[in-house]
Amino acid sequence: QKEVEQNSGPLSVPEGAIASLNCTYSDRVSQSFFWYRQYSGKSPELIMSIYSNGDKEDGRFTAQLNKASQYVSLLIRDSQPSDSATYLCAVNKYRDDKIIFGKGTRLHILP
């Protein structure tokens, strides 16, 4: 089982709808979880961090964490064409401080 898994996509969502991105991780001791956005040809940029079970909202973005199910998700409300990008899930393994990334999900917002 890969350490951090994401559907590669592409995920196509109509403009104005909710985009839902999912991530699972294998190491139960992981404590910190992150979502990055990467536009084509650019470097990743952090959009959300989540450390506790439940939801965390920031503007149009909501991160959800369920440690029992080893599952992290990112919801993007009122999707805009500018949200079209690859979204990377990352996990911090406290045991060794490695930051492990999933392969990313390509999101395409349809105008």
Add this chain to the structure above:
Amino acid sequence: EAQVTQNPRYLITVTGKKLTVTCSQNMNHEYMSWYRQDPGLGLRQIYYSMNVEVTDKGDVPEGYKVSRKEKRNFPLILESPSPNQTSLYFCASSLLGRGTGELFFGEGSRLTVL
């Protein structure tokens, strides 16, 4: 302006010719890391450092060396590059602690080894 600066941004070299990719950050971050990004394989961690003179292997360290003599700099050294090291390389930094994964990335260095 807070930033992570990598140089060179683009490089074409030949097999076996030693090269160094520099990385510098101006945010006083303890944690620094190198990643390579390849199609279909995602971002993979090469080496990371939690402080001066402290470095650790990531998931793909073979063929690379690093050093951390100063807090702000974390160069990536390819002693004898090979074609399978052709990739897009990112340096990143963050504060240590719960937010270690809140990484600031450099703009990337695209390396081609012929």
